[in-house]
Amino acid sequence: MKIIGEKINGTRKRVAQAIQERDGAFIQDLARKQAEAGADWLDANAGTHPSREPEDLIWLVENIQAATDKPICLDSANPKALEVAIKAVKQTPMINSISAEPHRLEGVLPIVAAHKTPAIALAMDEKGIPKTKEDRLNVIRRLLGETRKLGIADNQLYFDPLAMTIATGTDNGLTFFSTIRSIRSEFPEVHITCGLSNISFGMPARAHINRVFLTLSMEAGLDSAICDPMDHDIKTAMLASELLLNQDKHCLKFTRAFRAGAFTKV
Ligand code: THG
Numbered sequence: 001m002k003i004i005g006e007k008i009n010g011t012r013k014r015v016a017q018a019i020q021e022r023d024g025a026f027i028q029d030l031a032r033k034q035a036e037a038g039a040d041w042l043d044a045n046a047g048t049h050p051s052r053e054p055e056d057l058i059w060l061v062e063n064i065q066a067a068t069d070k071p072i073c074l075d076s077a078n079p080k081a082l083e084v085a086i087k088a089v090k091q092t093p094m095i096n097s098i099s100a101e102p103h104r105l106e107g108v109l110p111i112v113a114a115h116k117t118p119a120i121a122l123a124m125d126e127k128g129i130p131k132t133k134e135d136r137l138n139v140i141r142r143l144l145g146e147t148r149k150l151g152i153a154d155n156q157l158y159f160d161p162l163a164m165t166i167a168t169g170t171d172n173g174l175t176f177f178s179t180i181r182s183i184r185s186e187f188p189e190v191h192i193t194c195g196l197s198n199i200s201f202g203m204p205a206r207a208h209i210n211r212v213f214l215t216l217s218m219e220a221g222l223d224s225a226i227c228d229p230m231d232h233d234i235k236t237a238m239l240a241s242e243l244l245l246n247q248d249k250h251c252l253k254f255t256r257a258f259r260a261g262a263f264t265k266v
Pocket of ligand 1: 006011012013014075097120160194195196197198226
């Protein structure tokens with residue numbers, strides 16, 4: 001299981017403030033803590049000011065790289081911001097994200113192809129997020145048609161089936177799990193990811209929903225997630241799920257984490 005640390009996101013109040021005030025120490029601290037907690041990539045989202053986004057994203061990249069060597073997941077649909085940020089990164093970044101929306105196919109996909117970066121691909125098009133599994137798969141088939149034409153390997157792609165909150169549809173979890181299973185059987189090479197906390201928007205006791213959602217999704221074939229690597233509940237659920245799904249040879253990861261105190265609540 002790979003973790004994309006979610007915390008450096010300009011839609012969060014405190015991060016927006018740090019970007020605005022150029023409070024580099026705050027961003028560096030978030031980067032260091034997520035890296036130490038086991039993030040494989042650090043998501044960088046500069047927020048929603050299109051005119052300021054390129055310089056804000058570069059500033060985020062520079063501060064993340066001052067704190068850690070972890071690769072960055074550039075969370076933007078703005079080709080201008082992506083182009084300049086790619087010049088600033090020391091390691092090949094992940095791009096978050098492409099989709100079947102024309103502006104992303106025209107603006108972001110060529111960047112992924114030119115720089116051979118891993119990329120998250122959303123199962124949506126200009127009409128939005130399809131309701132049914134079959135319609136999401138059709139979007140994914142269409143996207144793979146485009147990426148394969150450009151020589152992008154299937155295993156460069158992290159498909160995001162887009163978890164919708166359980167608060168607005170009690171079958172949203174089931175649709176999500178069955179979409180994962182179908183992607184896994186039809187396209188065995190691709191990776192599957194998601195924004196983990198989407199499932200519980202508007203619900204109480206969100207941590208508990210997110211934790212079980214993670215476990216069920218991993219059983220269906222999820223192999224990465226955009227989440228908070230410092231979250232104790234998520235981390236322990238991930239370790240136990242990997243153990244039970246034969247993703248932890250000789251139980252090493254689990255027992256090592258236990259010895260390091262990962263299961264002790266502080
Ligand atoms: N798919 C893809 N990318 C994504 C998402 C997705 N990027 C953004 C988002 N969704 C995932 N990232 C975050 C980042 C932070 C928080 C949630 C998702 C977060 N939320 C707090 C909470 O839920 O309680 C509230 C905000 C705050 O702390 O201020 O921290 O789905 N490809």
